[in-house]
Amino acid sequence: MLSLPKKVSIIEVGPRDGLQNEKNQVPTDVKLHFIRALQDAGVGEMELTSFVSPKWVPQMGDAADIMAGAKRIGRQFVLAPNERGIANARAAGADSIAVFVGVTDAFNKKNINRTTDESMEQLTPLIQKMKEDGLFVRACISTAFHCPFEGPVDPERTVNLCKRFARLGVDELSVADTIGMATPQESELLFSRLKEELPDILMTAHFHDTRKMALANIFASLQAGVDRFDASAGGLGGCPFAPGATGNVATEDVVNMLERMDIDTGISVEGICRAVDVVASHVSRPISTGMYTLYKNAHRIG
Template identity: 60%
Template structure:
């Protein structure tokens, strides 16, 4: 088997993970979580989103998070539209993310536009962002399956990626949003992406709905991918993707990579402590494998 010597994990828990939490988490605790993850060794992280608080109340404190949560490294802010992008620019953000659903139905449920309409509105924003010298990430949701349309073929996903790459994005984050993809599908799509876009960063984004998250990380590694979105504690989900569970857990991916002797520069122990710091503010207990084991070991030592 052919694996890289090093892999890069992009922590998405503070944004993608927390946005779906029903409990409104105090800003100071979000910042504590972000700082703990930075202390663990992350130098690239999605920290918040400039989205309407009406639709995502959890992100209402985005300006405070940007002001106090950004540090050395790449702090990525999701900007779903022109208004969000302008807020990011006004707050001196240096890395932004745009998103689109490969599925028309998912995209319409999410932002009331078809995929084509979304791309037509995003491309001018990409040009504006590129002129400012920002790092641009493009997130392509439902790249394998859609909760409404079922299987998504590879070619529409590749065409979206071509448009983004032609517009000069730095990073393509390609997502199995509802966690239905299996390793053969993952290997096939990411092999094509790596071959067609050698000058663009390719990031794999998996959810663990059916327990295939780690298997899909392994398949993507085999396809040549060395960048992965992961979420501390396996936090996440999507309000527009019924049944989707959280993202693949950072600590579980990290443990697997460490056992495979693939370097990340991230401390597993410190990630677990970061998860422990945010768990009391969540509406459900953390159930990732490594965190559950770690908590059991702490309880045993305390007896």
């Protein structure tokens, strides 16, 4: 077993991944207040918004307004799926851009109507151009463990896709358990392999908590040498193209676990809970993560 890291980076994905598929239209000023509260809690890296077609994702139709109104603290990502999205993101001042591809063709076709290879062909010149221009590029790898349409994913397929992105010079890989099916053994094995074969790239683990194994998977990934994790305040999020997938692992629960293990995150659990309070009344489902529930109960008692 590898020794655990002394410090871990949390990439907050609530404002983008957490809200992107929310049924209720969250007002722009509420999103900006949410972002500010997350920053006040100590969040240094965050997914702010997504430059996608408002026709398909109305929730992200205010992306340019979010970019204009958000305070620039640390590294702030925006998601951009194609050439037009990247151009719009850059025009809005983004200097850290995330692209995404699913490991499986079936998921990719449901998501963006292309096979994995077709998506990579489209993204290759775009990534090369962004790197030439000095942008930070984050590649999000969906269905890295299991696919809702194809079932278990051979780790070799995930490793090969990650290597293709690494050859293009991306700065970071965010490797996702999109439907929350991964086990700790699978997480430790995949991330050990990725850390060994791609030691010079930032490696981030992204877990959904569909089957309540996200914290166990994070612990297994820590043992594999991972020290970067995506998380969403309040456990917000889910995937519209992955039946049964619930929200991301909750930032407040991840930070609590890590801090109690003497692993520094630089983030306040109470601060994250205050940020969740900002958005809780605007989303369509009740927020009942472990630490947020304790926070609400304590304030009720107080």
